[in-house]
Amino acid sequence: xxxxTAVRVRKAFFKHKLGIVGIIILILLYLMILFxxxxxxxxxxxxxRDFTFSEPTKIHWRKDDKFVGPFVYGMTRSRDPVTFAxxxxxxQEKVYPVKFFVRGETYKFWGLWETDVHLxxxxxxxxxxxxxxxxxxxxxxxxxxxxxxxxxSLTAGLIGTFIAVVxxxxxxxxxxxxxxxxxxxxxxxxxxxxxFPRIPLWLALAMLLPPTWPSTTVYLGIVIVLSFIGWMGVxxxxxxxxxxxxxxxxxxxAQVIGQSNFKIITKHLIPNTITYLVVVSTLSxxxxxxxxxxISFLGLGIKEPMTSWGLLLKQAQxxxxxxxxxxxxxxxxxxxxxxxxxxxxxxxxxxxxxxxxAVDKV
Amino acid sequence: MSIIQVERLKSHFKTxxxxxKAVDDISFELRDNEILALVGESGCGKSVTVxxxxxxxxxxxxxxxxxxxxxxxxxxxxSNKAYQRLRGKEIGMIFQEPMSAFDPLYTVGEQACEAVSVxxxxxxxxxxxxxxxxxxxxxxxxxxxxxxxxxxQMSGGMLQRMLIAMTLACDPNVLIxxxxxxxxxxxxxxxxLNLMRDLQKEFNTSIIxxxxxxxxxxxxxxxxxxxxAGKIVxxxxxxxxxxxxxxxYTKGLLASRLKRDLKGQILPFIKGTVPRAFEFPKGCxxxxxxxxxxxxxxxxxxxxxxxxxxxxxxxxxxxxxxxxDGVDKT
Numbered sequence: 134x135x136x137x138t139a140v141r142v143r144k145a146f147f148k149h150k151l152g153i154v155g156i157i158i159l160i161l162l163y164l165m166i167l168f169x170x171x172x173x174x175x176x177x178x179x180x181x182r183d184f185t186f187s188e189p190t191k192i193h194w195r196k197d198d199k200f201v202g203p204f205v206y207g208m209t210r211s212r213d214p215v216t217f218a219x220x221x222x223x224x225q226e227k228v229y230p231v232k233f234f235v236r237g238e239t240y241k242f243w244g245l246w247e248t249d250v251h252l253x254x255x256x257x258x259x260x261x262x263x264x265x266x267x268x269x270x271x272x273x274x275x276x277x278x279x280x281x282x283x284x285x286s287l288t289a290g291l292i293g294t295f296i297a298v299v300x301x302x303x304x305x306x307x308x309x310x311x312x313x314x315x316x317x318x319x320x321x322x323x324x325x326x327x328x329f330p331r332i333p334l335w336l337a338l339a340m341l342l343p344p345t346w347p348s349t350t351v352y353l354g355i356v357i358v359l360s361f362i363g364w365m366g367v368x369x370x371x372x373x374x375x376x377x378x379x380x381x382x383x384x385x386x387a388q389v390i391g392q393s394n395f396k397i398i399t400k401h402l403i404p405n406t407i408t409y410l411v412v413v414s415t416l417s418x419x420x421x422x423x424x425x426x427x428i429s430f431l432g433l434g435i436k437e438p439m440t441s442w443g444l445l446l447k448q449a450q451x452x453x454x455x456x457x458x459x460x461x462x463x464x465x466x467x468x469x470x471x472x473x474x475x476x477x478x479x480x481x482x483x484x485x486x487x488x489x490x491a492v493d494k495v
Numbered sequence: 496m497s498i499i500q501v502e503r504l505k506s507h508f509k510t511x512x513x514x515x516k517a518v519d520d521i522s523f524e525l526r527d528n529e530i531l532a533l534v535g536e537s538g539c540g541k542s543v544t545v546x547x548x549x550x551x552x553x554x555x556x557x558x559x560x561x562x563x564x565x566x567x568x569x570x571x572x573x574s575n576k577a578y579q580r581l582r583g584k585e586i587g588m589i590f591q592e593p594m595s596a597f598d599p600l601y602t603v604g605e606q607a608c609e610a611v612s613v614x615x616x617x618x619x620x621x622x623x624x625x626x627x628x629x630x631x632x633x634x635x636x637x638x639x640x641x642x643x644x645x646x647x648q649m650s651g652g653m654l655q656r657m658l659i660a661m662t663l664a665c666d667p668n669v670l671i672x673x674x675x676x677x678x679x680x681x682x683x684x685x686x687x688l689n690l691m692r693d694l695q696k697e698f699n700t701s702i703i704x705x706x707x708x709x710x711x712x713x714x715x716x717x718x719x720x721x722x723x724a725g726k727i728v729x730x731x732x733x734x735x736x737x738x739x740x741x742x743x744y745t746k747g748l749l750a751s752r753l754k755r756d757l758k759g760q761i762l763p764f765i766k767g768t769v770p771r772a773f774e775f776p777k778g779c780x781x782x783x784x785x786x787x788x789x790x791x792x793x794x795x796x797x798x799x800x801x802x803x804x805x806x807x808x809x810x811x812x813x814x815x816x817x818x819x820d821g822v823d824k825t
Contacts, residue, residue, distance in 0.1 A: 382595040383606075386658075389549055390583035390610040390665065394575075399597050402610070 137432060147393035152481020155474040161470055166283040170240045173277035174254035174263050179238065181262060181272035183210050186458050187221050189267040203231040207261040218457070229255040231263060232252045267460035269448060278440050279411070279464055285441035289356045289470060290421035292446050297360035301367025302406065306398045308368065308374030316372070323365045334362070334435060352441075367413055374406045408483050415479025419472035444467050458480045497524040498669055499548065499702050504561035506540075506547045513773040517543040517723040520561075525669065530695060530702040532733075534711045534748075536769050541705045544722075545671045549588060550578040550701075566668075584614040587667035591674040593654035596648035603654070604642035607661040608775035614665055624649075629660035633690055652683035656690060663698055668700045670695075676711055688714050709752060713737060721745050724769060724780040730799075731806040741808035743785045779811065787812055 138208055143233050149190050165172065207227030235254040242248050255263045262268070266275035291458060302456050308319040315454045338358045378384065379402065387397045403410075422442070428434035437444075445464035449455055506518040509559050509703070510737045518540040524777055525531050548563055549784040550570065563583065565571040567690040570578075571606060576721055582588075590596045597606055607626040630638035633656040646654060656676060672691070676684040695702055704818065706712060712719055712733065719736045721729040721744065740746045747765040757763075767784040770776060782792035791811050814815070 382590050382592055382599040383553065386588075386596045387598075387609075388551060388582065389586075390615050390662075391579045391581065392609070393579055401600075404600050405598065416761040426807065440686075478500075 138317060139364065142485045146481050149477075149484060152485075153457050153475040155343055155477030155481065158205045158470060159478060162283065162287060162467075162474070167285060169277075169280035170242060171250070173266075173274070173280045174237060174251050175274040175277045176238045176277045177273065177440065179267070179273060182270040182446075183259070184208070184221075184262050184264065184268045185270055186219060187262065187268040187272065188458075189266055189460050190262060190264045191223070192263075194311040196228065201230075202230050203264055205255060205261055205440075208299050209260070224260070225396055226452065227260060229258060229261045231255055238317050265461045266295075268456065268463070269445075272455055275437050275460065275463060279467060280441045280444060280452040281440070282440040282464065283447050283467065285352060285435055285439070286425060286443065286468070288307035289425060290351060290418040291357040292353070292420045293360040293363070294414050294447070295416065296357060297363035298367055298410055299364075299365035299376075300361070302400075302403050302410055304364065305368035305371025306402050306406075308381050309372040310394065310398055310402060312376075319368070320372070323368060326362060328363055335428065352425075353426075356425075363417070367410075370413075371403075371406055371410065374409065378402050378405050390479070400407070411483045411486065415475045415482075418475045422468060422471060439463050457464070496527045498527055499703075500562075500564040501524040501544075501548070502545065502562040502564070503557065504544070504563060505559065506543050507558040507560075509556045509558065514558075515772040515783055516725050516775060517772055518547065519775075521722075521725075521727045523720055523727060523730065525701050525703055527719040528695075528699055528701055530692075530704055530715055532716035532719045533703045533722055534706060534709065534719055535710055536707060538769050539722045540725040541707075541722055542673055543707060545547060545588070545673060545703060549586060549671065550575075553586060556713060563778070580709060583610060583633050583662075583665050583667065584669060585598075585667055586669045587665060588603055588671040588673065589655070589658045589662050589675050590788060593651050593658050593675075593678065594646070597647055601651075602643050602645055603649065606646075607642075607657065607664065610661045611664050612632050615734060624631035625664055626661070629664045630657065633657070633660040633694070634658070634686075650683075652679050652686065655679060655683075659690065659694065663700070666698065667700065668701045672702060673705045673706075674705075674707070677706070678709070682825075684711070685714075692744050693714065709748060721748070724775055725772070726780060726809065727806045728781065728810070731808075732804055735804055735806050739806075741802070741806070741810070741813060742781075742810050745786050745808075747784075763802065 135324060162277075188203050192205060194200060194203060196204070205228075206223040206225055207229065208221045209224050210217065211222060213220055231253055232255065233253050234250055235247045235256055237251045237254050237257065239247055239249040253263075255261060262274070264274050264276065266386065269275055269278070286482055304319060308316045328454065342354045345355065375398075384397060384401060392400075425434060425441055425443045427443075429436075429441065435441045435444050442464045446468070449458075449461035449465070499524050501521065502517060504521050505516070507620040508517060511750050521540075521544065523531070533544065533623050536661065543552070545642060547557075547559055548570070549729070552559065559571055561571065566583070570581075591649050597603060601609075604623070604626060607629075608622050608815060611617070611622045611625060611668065617809055626784040627638045627642055628639065629825070635641050635653060635656060641649070641653075641657075649657070655678075659675075675691070679687060691702065691704075691718055694700070704712075716733050719729075719731055719802075721736075722725045723744050728766060729736070729740070729745050731739075731741075736745065744765070744819065749765075750763045751765065752787065753762070765784055772781065776793075778794045779788075782788040785792065795811075797809045797811045799807045799809045799813060801807045802813075
């Protein structure tokens with residue numbers, strides 16, 4: 134029964150420790166971007182000129198040796214008389230308690246209704262901020278920007294990979310299964326498409342998208358276009374695998390029970406390539422996340438003030454930046470976290486889907 | 496009454512090295528309720544014959560001529576859609592390698608289910624019950640729990656029995672068995688053969704049984720067709736063939752079986768090998784290996800000669816003189 138297979142796969146999956154870690158992190162990351170507006174204390178677009186490159190805000194718990202709960206001090210901005218570097222000094226007189234479900238800037242929750250409740254914050258003040266990850270060069274809250282940037286990075290990678298793998302698997306399987314002129318046509322088409330140089334093709338495709346689109350839509354458009362090109366690698370490998378799989382006797386067996394070609398492809402051939410598909414997906418999601426930063430770098434992808442992890446990391450490109458504002462590297466940690474988690478989950482999933490490995494050896 | 500009537504069937508393949516005449520002009524019929532054995536060496540065209548019947552050959556490269564009638568309906572040139580309705584439901588097939596005939600990704604139950612659900616309107620639970628009943632019938636112990644296991648957890652014999660169960664669950668009129676016991680060890684072979692004979696009686700299925708093992712044939716078949724190099728060289732009832740083989744090739748095959756009184760001696764065998772399929776010799780295809788080869792054998796293909804009891808044989812040895820007019824007899 135189908136249910137039995139699902140139970141078996143789930144059991145095998147949860148035996149994989151790293152896989153569990155990966156899936157938990159991924160769930161947290163996706164919950165995080167789902168509720169980004171609510172979790173972020175500030176609007177990702179708001180600039181505060183008095184807090185450019187401010188370091189991560191320290192949260193204090195005790196005042197005058199008495200526990201008073203979390204609070205932050207006000208900040209005064211000054212310059213080092215020798216180096217002219219901006220310095221922020223805590224003003225011990227001004228105390229701003231950190232509150233939960235605090236009212237702040239209004240936003241539209243999931244585009245459905247307007248609200249101004251944030252999970253935590255200190256309210257709006259001119260001389261104090263709560264920047265958990267510090268501020269960027271426009272004095273924007275890096276923490277809020279990481280949450281919003283995750284939306285682009287995590288969804289685009291997923292969508293792009295999904296489209297590429299689905300198209301690749303179907304086209305490759307048809308090409309391999311039917312062979313003959315269908316195969317020749319598809320393979321030559323793939324070769325023609327693959328022989329285009331990549332970056333000029335991106336540029337050309339980016340020109341096709343209307344400039345009036347908001348930058349997120351443009352980026353999603355580019356990702357979809359990219360995945361329409363990216364399926365070809367998958368298709369070629371799947372074709373090769375299907376060429377050998379179609380000679381297996383179970384395909385013949387499916388034919389002699391009167392199963393249709395389409396069902397044979399979808400039920401027997403593509404599922405038998407699933408281990409490859411899973412690996413290729415989990416490996417190309419990180420590739421898409423990383424690729425996004427290079428597209429943004431070329432000025433084709435996300436444009437300020439909208440952001441993504443790759444674009445955030447771009448600020449930390451020079452050595453002096455990293456030296457003086459090391460917190461600008463934090464988006465990189467999120468990329469590493471997401472990429473590793475996808476790989477762990479992919480690994481665990483591959484083992485779980487393989488019936489040979491799932492059975493306990495007696 | 497004949498279920499399948501094959502008339503002058505040719506299955507040729509176009510290759511770079513020439514045309515391969517894998518099956519060349521054969522005619523036979525499968526009667527109601529009988530087990531017909533196709534016997535021959537590897538590469539003699541047995542499997543191609545049944546694949547042609549099942550419509551599994553791709554044209555091109557295959558070139559198929561002649562006629563195959565299933566219950567009076569012509570199969571050659573039938574659309575793929577129509578063939579899909581026929582396969583499994585009307586004509587079932589089982590294979591040599593039970594291990595690879597199952598998709599390793601699905602449990603045996605799911606696959607048996609798939610076979611039935613293609614042609615049946617039963618719901619899932621109904622099909623499951625039917626399959627488990629069939630598993631019990633073919634002697635699978637603990638069929639209920641075996642249903643949810645994967646092919647690699649079974650032995651070959653068990654899988655072969657499941658394959659038979661799954662094929663018969665669709666209740667086909669004809670069962671084609673392509674060397675179903677070759678990959679099994681001898682004790683399991685006997686079990687599977689007995690099972691097939693019992694089930695044949697119970698379900699009234701006609702069986703085309705392909706094998707190169709004459710011992711298996713003696714156990715099971717009603718009639719035997721001996722194939723050599725794409726031709727049927729001899730047709731006979733099973734007892735008739737074993738007692739009075741006509742064709743030199745059949746005689747050679749029977750002589751090369753193991754016998755107790757040959758202990759310590761070199762076994763008799765047929766000299767030479769089966770010719771390669773794209774360079775079959777002119778005339779009778781067996782003549783280079785035949786101990787009785789005559790001049791005419793090298794020049795003309797023999798026509799079948801009919802004896803009593805439906806026994807027939809394609810060999811010049813039995814041809815009456817007027818058949819070989821104009822050719823020097825040596």
